């Protein structure tokens with residue numbers, strides 16, 4: 251059943267539900283569906299209606315006070331189906347080593363491992379309607395440093411695929427235009443006693459729903475914002491005893507990092523794009539995080555331009571940094587940089603390259619406590635403080651991109667498959683990251699880490715079951731629970747974790 255708070259003053263709801271979920275985006279819909287199929291009674295509170303409205307979207311406005319970032323009301327959508335209404339659909343699971351502890355990455359090491367989410371892989375594939383994902387392939391000739399990884403693209407908008415099911419399920423009540431505004435706690439047990447919500451009209455009353463278990467599924471910025479704003483009984487916010495809610499905000503920084511010229515056939519190109527990533531071996535040895543490097547074939551016209559105009563630049567590209575020169579000398583002691591006097595045509599004749607394109611990175615950002623979502627001073631129409639995002643990247647994040655880019659360049663040059671020209675800012679160890687003004691894409695609209703998972707309340711907000719450490723019956727769904735981010739788009743893992751959480755809840759209620 252779907253009820254729109256716009257149409258009714260007081261909705262005819264059950265007195266009690268097994269589970270109440272705030273947020274009917276990807277995670278909320280997946281959990282509701284899975285619980286309903288197991289016969290559990292679910293109430294879904296969704297702040298938006300069936301379509302975009304300025305009034306709902308306005309609540310997502312906030313401040314960006316750190317590293318340049320997208321406006322917060324542009325980077326997500328606040329209506330049924332959530333941000334899946336404009337996602338790109340790129341899907342791939344995290345790597346097994348993304349869950350593991352890496353000695354050189356502070357705060358890494360989930361309390362669960364790949365074996366905990368793998369049983370939900372097939373169901374996640376069905377949920378987003380993609381073909382089975384191919385296994386990663388080691389890249390022969392890369393010295394064990396690189397592997398090829400594969401994505402599938404989902405065409406699913408969750409509102410469209412699951413709207414009818416939500417309307418017809420006997421076990422799901424979906425309340426539209428119902429804004430979760432507060433979390434009431436039982437003063438004796440500290441458990442959640444009810445979720446408080448309200449419609450948009452100024453004279454709408456605050457209503458409360460009761461359930462055995464409660465789930466926040468409002469996205470990686472709203473989940474911490476709701477916990478921090480729920481300060482009527484806990485001045486520091488719910489679940490925030492150790493000042494961790496909102497901290498460790500992570501994104502996948504996206505950058506154009508250089509150009510390549512290749513022998514298309516030997517590079518496995520001649521198709522639109524190819525993805526390479528550092529192996530666990532390179533990550534451990536070079537002490538970096540994970541990174542996806544996308545080889546994006548230029549269109550015919552750009553390719554011609556690159557082949558003609560940047561050939562000499564690319565031929566000399568191995569001289570672009572001391573690191574590259576040292577490396578080339580180590581594998582080819584006779585190597586010398588083409589001198590400015592050397593006629594480029596002679597050098598180029600030796601390099602029969604026919605493919606060219608852009609090298610792009612989508613990399614893992616390592617956990618950083620000062621990269622955070624907090625509450626700003628401005629309030630929304632409900633008097634709740636808006637989100638303030640202080641996104642902060644660290645030197646290790648830059649190192650990850652540089653090292654991974656160089657590994658691709660090394661592999662191409664060593665196998666004489668091609669040449670890579672990394673941009674100067676990538677090679678410059680002192681330089682930071684470029685911003686929007688330089689025409690960069692910056693990030694993936696992936697909001698992760700702000701209610702991070704861990705085995706101890708001292709360094710995390712939720713436990714391995716996605717339950718808030720300090721509140722027995724309050725759970726969090728979505729990428730805010732990610733402890734580390736990998737380089738892969740998050741939604742496939744969000745779906746796996748949501749299915750796992752539904753199983754856990756079904757065992758309790």
Ligand SMILES: Cc1cc2nc3c(=O)[nH]c(=O)nc-3n(C[C@H](O)[C@H](O)[C@H](O)COP(=O)(O)OP(=O)(O)OC[C@H]3O[C@@H](n4cnc5c(N)ncnc54)[C@H](O)[C@@H]3O)c2cc1C
Nearest residue numbers: 273275276277297328329332333338339340430728739741
């Ligand atoms: C432009 C863009 C492209 C993307 N491309 C990809 C991609 O290719 N691959 C990928 O994996 N990911 C991609 N993403 C990210 C993906 O959309 C998110 O990971 C995913 O939607 C998160 O799911 P969620 O359920 O946690 O949050 P959402 O889908 O955002 O759902 C949150 C829900 O909570 C509701 N809500 C918010 N506040 C309240 C409240 N107070 N009370 C009640 N309800 C509330 C919202 O209306 C919304 O329906 C992209 C995102 C964007 C913006």
